[in-house]
Amino acid sequence: MSQVPAADATLRVLSHLAGARGPLPAAAIASALDLPRSTVYHLLSVLQEHGFVVHLPEARRYGLGVAAFELSGGYARQEPLSMLGRPLLAELVDRVGESAHLAVLHGRDVLYIVDERAPRRPHLVTDVGVRLPAHLTASGCAILAALPAGQLRALFPDQASFVDRTGHGPKRYRELRQVLAQTTQDGYAREAGGVTLGLASVGVVVRDHTGWPAAAIAVTYDADAGLDPAWLAREIHPAAAELSRRIRGR
Incomplete structure (x- = not known):
């Protein structure tokens, strides 16, 4: 009370x-x-x-x-989400030895607001301020999987909505739904080569106090490194849960 x-x-x-x-x-x-x-x-x-x-x-x-x-508008100017997430991503990078980033959904894209690089790891295109097609990224798919079906369909009304970068990733709505169903089942999103050939990512959604997908945390790594995506997801989940808690102010 x-x-x-x-x-x-x-x-x-x-x-x-x-x-x-x-x-x-x-x-x-x-x-x-x-x-x-x-x-x-x-x-x-x-x-x-x-x-x-x-x-x-x-x-x-x-x-x-x-x-x-x-x-x-004041919330956006103060950038609290990136300030809350940055130390959590730094700890995550120290644990897994791979680069991590925090992204939010912006239309059909994800916008990267925090980027923590691990030393001597592959070069990434996910700098702060970069936008990439959400359906090609692990962070984007983690968010999209948590959206209501109606909103998802509104974002991807036709095949022209599906941008292609490398030939990998869903190219039509039915394929996207399959990817997101797998994401929901696993509890994390995966992508391999959709953004950059030879690189793979694992993403976990971050929810706000209403349960809405506010952001996602993802880790990107060399696809040939032999890392277990499920292990990475288990390492990401505590950071995502803590950021969700911090967003709620509790």
Whole structure:
């Protein structure tokens, strides 16, 4: 039980609105959160005054305001995900002796936000700021496997959506679904030669407080090194779980 119930209720209202498909009636918010309607109306009024909520009088609904959007912009500017993930990746690299990176989904691509290189390992193209086709990377497939089917289909509506780099990797939606089904079954994603011939990667998803795939951690290695992907996944999982915990603020 929170020691500051008003703050707890306010944050719950904001979180509920953020997870909704669109603006909601106050009564629906109260029912979903098991809060008194009078409390919800008071909270919405205060949030509206500060710009975190907007009231749509004709529809009798409430949605997130500009101030809530500004919070997301502040989050992006401060780059907390990369700051939280960097020390975990450094420890992971020390354990496995291979290079590791942290990536987030950006459209149909993954965007690399942390890149930790192991000494005397193969050169990689995954520098910070680099974007690569998600379906060709282990980090991308780890994230894609955790998306709802409808969103996945929207990202890859036709064969033209599938960029090719080396001739390896899924080239149509059916093949991608097979790869992602295997990822879900194994609990980690794999790729070999999809980005760079001769290199392979293992990726594990990082989830936020709602269970949404916020990012993925991957390790890349020489495909001929004889490393066991399952072993690498077991080494990555604790780092991914810890980053998930840190994202949640607990």
